[in-house]
Amino acid sequence: MLVEWDWWTVEFGDAHAGAVGVLVDGGEPGPVYYDVGSGPDIPSTRHWSAYDGRHRRLRAEALRAACACGWRGAAEYPLDWATLGDRPLYEVDVDLTGPLADWNAHLSLVRDKAAPxxxxxxxxxxxxxxxxxxxxxxxxxxxxxxxxxxxxxxxxVGREAASVLAEDGVSAETVATGLGITRSKALMLLLTARDR
Incomplete structure (x- = not known):
């Protein structure tokens, strides 16, 4: 499945990549699959522009901000299909400023908790x-x-710093918050440092 992130920062990399999320019937739908004929691999995507109701695909009812860390924005931005018409979403000028602002607000909170x-x-x-x-x-x-x-x-230097944290018994949660990464990545850093 293709993972297409709409936004990314050098500061947090893929740990907090942002995207426009899609809502259908109040929840996040599964991926959209592309019909490419027969074969073992069927390409798919979760990019918001694929949920346009064409070719028997689901039609997005609203958009919201999403982050690779699992965070989802609370605000929903309904799509007005009467105005959008039946054109593919990638051809329509959809206002994404709301989801982008929500993702940036999320990043601000992550940044505030990270080690300065x-x-x-x-x-x-x-x-x-x-x-x-x-x-x-x-x-x-x-x-x-x-x-x-x-x-x-x-x-x-990263291995040395992680080794100091591991020796000091710093938790994976503390490392994750301090670096702005996921707990699993923080745990891998600490475990790798202990194996040195």
């Missing part, structure tokens, strides 16, 4: 982004080399 970065480190990260972006334009191979070095540094 020391200001010098946050400034250094911004500078690294700016320099890498400039280097990508001037010397893309050098930018890739720098990224490789950063990935190796991040992996090593």
């Amino acid at each position: 970065l020391p200001e010098p480190l946050a400034a250094l990260l911004v500078e690294i982004i700016e320099r890498l972006t400039a280097t990508t334009e001037d010397a893309p191979l050098a930018a890739l080399r720098a990224i490789g070095v950063l990935e190796r540094i991040a992996a090593r």
Whole structure:
């Protein structure tokens, strides 16, 4: 099944990717399957634009914000099919500002609970982004080399930091909240650190 996220941030990556969720009869419907003939693999999607009632698909009654962490927005944004007509949703100008604002509000709460970065480190990260972006334009191979070095540094330091947390008995829930990731990812970090 294709997972198409509408929004994503560098800060939280796929742990808090956002999407427009669909409601049918008050609940979230299953995926939409595409008829491609016979075969063992039938492509499917949960992207909001596929729920347009065409080709025997379900028709979305309302939209809401959704996050990869499992959070769902409380506000519902009804679709006016009398105005939309029978056109595919991807061809219609659907106002998604409500779900996007709700997802951003959710991210604000996640950000507020996450461990704050020391200001010098946050400034250094911004500078690294700016320099890498400039280097990508001037010397893309050098930018890739720098990224490789950063990935190796991040992996090593990440293992060391996770090891300290594991030795201190910090819970997976605390790590998940502090990093803005799921509990299962936090648990994997701690378990991997203990196996070192």
